[in-house]
Amino acid sequence: MIGTPGVPAPLAAAIEALASLPGIGPKTAMRLVLHLLQRPASEAGNLADILHGLHARIGFCDRCGGFADQGRCPICTQPGRDPGVVCVVEQPVDVLMMERGGVFRGVYHVLHGRLSPVDGVGPEQLRIRALDARLAQGVKELILATSATVDGEATAHYLAQRYRTRADTISRIARGVPEGGELEYLDEYTLQRALDQRVPWQ
Numbered sequence: 001m002i003g004t005p006g007v008p009a010p011l012a013a014a015i016e017a018l019a020s021l022p023g024i025g026p027k028t029a030m031r032l033v034l035h036l037l038q039r040p041a042s043e044a045g046n047l048a049d050i051l052h053g054l055h056a057r058i059g060f061c062d063r064c065g066g067f068a069d070q071g072r073c074p075i076c077t078q079p080g081r082d083p084g085v086v087c088v089v090e091q092p093v094d095v096l097m098m099e100r101g102g103v104f105r106g107v108y109h110v111l112h113g114r115l116s117p118v119d120g121v122g123p124e125q126l127r128i129r130a131l132d133a134r135l136a137q138g139v140k141e142l143i144l145a146t147s148a149t150v151d152g153e154a155t156a157h158y159l160a161q162r163y164r165t166r167a168d169t170i171s172r173i174a175r176g177v178p179e180g181g182e183l184e185y186l187d188e189y190t191l192q193r194a195l196d197q198r199v200p201w202q
Contacts, residue, residue, distance in 0.1 A: 011033060014033045015029045015030050015033050018032055018033060060112075064095075065092065065130070066095045066108055075095070081107050082106045082140075084138065085107070085139075086134060086135075086143065087109070088109045088111065089108060089109070089110055090146055090147060091110065091111075094110070098145065106143070109130070110127065111126045111127050111128070111131075111146075111155070112126060112127055113125060113126050114146055114149075114155040126155075128162075135166045139168070140167075140168045141168065141169040141170070143171050143172075144160060144171065144172045146159075148190075176191075177190070
């Protein structure tokens, strides 16, 4: 975009910066930049200030490893959560996705990755020692919510074996055909998992 005839360099640079974000192409980036230009300069300045302070203000919860703007995240400090039910996920964004439903009342533990020998990621590179410490305090149920990929499955298997005598119950989130999903759009692996984990008709 920089060097495009008729596009001032600052405008082109802003479009390129936004277009580098995931899910935003050049056309969407141009619409966003033009929208900002039509708004008062104070609004663009406010957005710039928020983005500038994002890395400084957002860190990770010292207990679960999720996003936090102080030592503990809002979920770990929320009254009514059951600390005896721990849901293990791979990344902090997974917590945000799980919370959208608003039905889970336990707590989370973020590994910050998954086991991947090919990429040199072993147990030492994940937040497994922190999970050891949490289970030492007593856990009723450990829910394994890692991804349904080869590495995600390997991570879930590793954790299930590691904690089989340290948690009262170890469970794995269900996988298979999504609610409202069409079979023709599902891959073979998902269909196989759905068949393997079929349940009696209620």
